[in-house]
Amino acid sequence: MVKYQEQLDRTFAALVDPTRRAILARLEREDGASVSELAKPCAIKLPAVMKHLDVLADAGLITRSKVGRVVTVRLAPEPMREAMDWLRRYERFWSSSLDRLAAYAEGKESEMQEEDR
């Protein structure tokens, strides 16, 4: 559980930065991009992009593979999925609780209407 929590912390920490979010959004559109391609639209220098990629890789959000001199970066969805599941656990909790609340209140209502008759 601690490990899971650490993973969440890393995921959210990685998502704090707008450049990193832009990189992730781009990788979502294009299935894999080279580091130099990723650096092109950024108003920042290649070494800074490399640092951002390190953070994303540490968080497990991307994978890097090297063929010759070209490093290809790809999105790794699993940690993001876990982060979203974490955010959604409340939705699961309340959605099913409220359904049962509604059923219970409707049962009470019927009882009262029986009594009124």
Place this chain on the structure above:
Amino acid sequence: MTSLTLVRRIRARPSNVFDALTTPEGIACWWGPDDGPVLLAETDLRVGGRYRVRFRMLDGSEHESSGEYLEVVRPERLAMSWRWAGGEEDPGESLVEIELRAIAEGTELTFTHSGLDNEETRRSHEEGWNGALDKLERHFLATSERSSL
């Protein structure tokens, strides 16, 4: 995504819905994400009073949440603070607000749970990663649909 709003239309008058939300007998019948039992339900229904609910899920895990009633206006409105008890999962305190509106068929319940994020995610939320996350979410949904085929 850091707050959650749900709306339910319920065929019962607002006072019945309000009582289901706030009495231990009522809470024992619906609280929790699955059909596991509510083990304990205590409510001190007044502003500043506290509630505490413990439940067991079907997987055997037990969870407890508690908080303070912040607004109690029967049968229209209820606001309470919310915190999971103990454990390293504790994301801090959040806010639950429930509005009950009388409609022809009974009650429209609007439920909001806000402040669901810890400080870290709150910061990132303010910086607007929601949009990016939504896009990624679509991607993952598409991926999981593919993989389930």
